[in-house]
Amino acid sequence: xxxxxxxxxxxxxxxxxxxxxxxxxxxxxxxxxxxxxxxxxxxxxxxxxxxxxxxxxxxxxxxxxxxxxxxxxxxxxxxxxxxxxxxxxxxxxxxxxxxxxxxxxxxxxxxxxxxxxxxxxxxxxxxxxxxxxxxxxxxxxxxxxxxxxxxxxxxxxxxxxxxxxxxxxxxxxxxxxxxxxxxxxxxxxxxxxxxxxxxxxxxxxxxxxxxxxxxxxxxxxxxxxxxxxxxxxxxxxxxxxxxxxxxxxxxxxxxxxxxxxxxxxxxxxxxxxxxxxxxxxxxxxxxxxxxxxxxxxxxxxxxxxxxxxxxxxxxxxx
Ligand SMILES: C[S@@+](CC[C@H](N)C(=O)[O-])C[C@H]1O[C@@H](n2cnc3c(N)ncnc32)[C@H](O)[C@@H]1O
Numbered sequence: 001x002x003x004x005x006x007x008x009x010x011x012x013x014x015x016x017x018x019x020x021x022x023x024x025x026x027x028x029x030x031x032x033x034x035x036x037x038x039x040x041x042x043x044x045x046x047x048x049x050x051x052x053x054x055x056x057x058x059x060x061x062x063x064x065x066x067x068x069x070x071x072x073x074x075x076x077x078x079x080x081x082x083x084x085x086x087x088x089x090x091x092x093x094x095x096x097x098x099x100x101x102x103x104x105x106x107x108x109x110x111x112x113x114x115x116x117x118x119x120x121x122x123x124x125x126x127x128x129x130x131x132x133x134x135x136x137x138x139x140x141x142x143x144x145x146x147x148x149x150x151x152x153x154x155x156x157x158x159x160x161x162x163x164x165x166x167x168x169x170x171x172x173x174x175x176x177x178x179x180x181x182x183x184x185x186x187x188x189x190x191x192x193x194x195x196x197x198x199x200x201x202x203x204x205x206x207x208x209x210x211x212x213x214x215x216x217x218x219x220x221x222x223x224x225x226x227x228x229x230x231x232x233x234x235x236x237x238x239x240x241x242x243x244x245x246x247x248x249x250x251x252x253x254x255x256x257x258x259x260x261x262x263x264x265x266x267x268x269x270x271x272x273x274x275x276x277x278x279x280x281x282x283x284x285x286x287x288x289x290x291x292x293x294x295x296x297x298x299x300x301x302x303x304x305x306x307x308x309x310x311x312x313x314x315x316x317x318x
Contacts, residue, residue: 008292013088015098017125017174019081023301025121026077029169033073034302045070046303058215062115062157072116072162078306079118082293083210084125090286090314092240096206097123098130099147102238106148107205112191113212115159117166120184123151127182128174150183154199160186192216192223196234204235209243211310213262217253228269232281235317241270241282244312247290251311263289263311270315282315 012018027034033042045066052061062068087093095101096109111119127149153163163186171179189198196202209216216224231241243266245251253262272280288311295305 007288007290008294009082009085009089011085011294011296013085015088015094015126015129016084016122017129019084019295020299022081022084022121022125023077023299023305025166025169025173026073026080027301028173029165030069030073033069041066042070042073046074049074056218058218059156062159065161068116068157068159068162072159072166074303075306076116076118076121077301077303078295078308079116079210080121080125081295081305082308083119083122085293086244086312087122087242088126090242092285092316093206093242093314094126096240097126097149099127099149100130101205104205105146106150108150108152108200108203109206109208110152110154110199110201110204111208111210112154113156113210113215114153114208115155115157115163115186115188117153117159117162119208119210120151120153120163120166121170123149124170124174124182128170131175131178131181133176133178147181148183149181150185152185152187152200154187154189154191154194156188156190158186158188160188192220192227196230201231201234202236204239206240206242207231207235209241211245213243213245213266214251214253217262217265221253221255225269228266232270235281237317239317240285241315241317242312243315244310247309247311261289261311263313266313282317284313285316286312286314288312 049061049067049071062071087097096107099105099107101107109123114120163184167184175182245262251262252259253265270280270282271284290309290311292307292309294307299305
C-alpha cells in the first residue's frame with residue numbers, strides 16, 4: 001500500500017477476525033458495565049474522559065480506574081478494529097504478529113501508550129486465526145509447532161486491571177488452551193524516563209506508537225527527542241516502528257517560531273535531514289498522510305463505534 005494508494009483501509013482484512021467478533025470481545029469483557037450496572041455511572045465516567053481529552057489534559061483523562069475502564073469501553077473497540085485492519089494490511093507487521101517472519105516462531109512487540117488495550121486486541125485478532133488449533137491433538141505444546149507472541153504494553157497510567165480483564169476474555173473467547181502462546185506484559189512506566197534495557201528494546205521486532213506521539217511531545221519535547229534517539233541507537237537491525245496519529249492540524253507541533261506536522265519532525269529524527277534521507281538509521285517502508293478506517297454501520301455495540309482518520313508511518317531499522 002503506497003503513498004498514493006487507496007485512502008480507506010478495508011473494513012475487514014482476512015488475516016484478522018471479523019470486526020464484529022472483535023467488538024463482541026469487548027461486550028463479553030465489559031458485560032457488567034455495559035449491560036448490568038447503572039448506565040449513568042458509565043456515561044458520567046465517559047463524559048469526564050471526553051472533557052479531559054478535549055482539553056488535551058491526557059494525564060487527567062486516565063487518572064482513575066473508572067476513567068480507564070470507561071475509555072477502554074468507549075474507544076478501544078473502534079481502535080481495535082481499525083488497528084486489526086492496519087496491522088493486517090502492512091505485510092511485515094502482519095507477519096511479525098503471526099510469528100511467521102523469517103522463519104521465527106516467536107515475535108516480540110512493544111506497544112507504547114498501549115495500556116488501553118486497542119493495540120492488544122488488534123494484535124490478538126490476527127494472532128488467533130494464525131494458530132492451528134487442530135495441531136494440538138497431534139502434537140504437544142513443547143514441539144517446534146508452538147508459537148509465542150510477546151506483547152509488552154508500556155504506559156504511564158496503570159492499566160493493569162483493564163489489561164487483566166481483556167487477557168481473560170481473549171483466553172475465554174479466542175485462545176482457549178493456546179492462551180499461553182500470547183504472553184501479555186503490562187509495564188507501568190514513563191517511556192521518556194525508561195532506559196533501553198528497562199524496555200528490552202534490542203530484542204524487539206515491532207514497536208507501535210499509536211495515538212501517543214503527540215502526548216509524548218506535549219509532555220516533554222526534549223525528552224521525546226531523546227527517546228527517538230535512544231531508538232536510533234538501541235533497536236536491532238530489522239526492527240519495525242509503526243507510528244499513527246490523528247491526521248491534520250491536531251498533530252502539528254511548534255518548534256521555535258514554526259508549526260509543522262509532527263511526522264516531519266519524526267522523519268527528521270529517524271531518517272535524517274530532508275534530502276539526506278539515506279543518512280538516518282531507519283528506512284521508511286510505508287506511509288500515508290491521511291487514511292480512513294470506517295466501521296460498518298450495522299456494528300452491534302451499545303456505544304458509538306467511531307470512524308478514524310489518521311496518518312501512519314512504518315519504518316524499518318537498517
Ligand atoms: C490517547 S491514549 C492512546 C491509547 C491507545 N494507544 C489507543 O490508540 O487507543 C495515549 C496513551 O499514552 C499513554 N502515555 C502518555 N504519556 C506517556 C508516557 N510518557 N509514557 C508511557 N505512556 C504514556 C497514556 O497513559 C495513554 O494510555
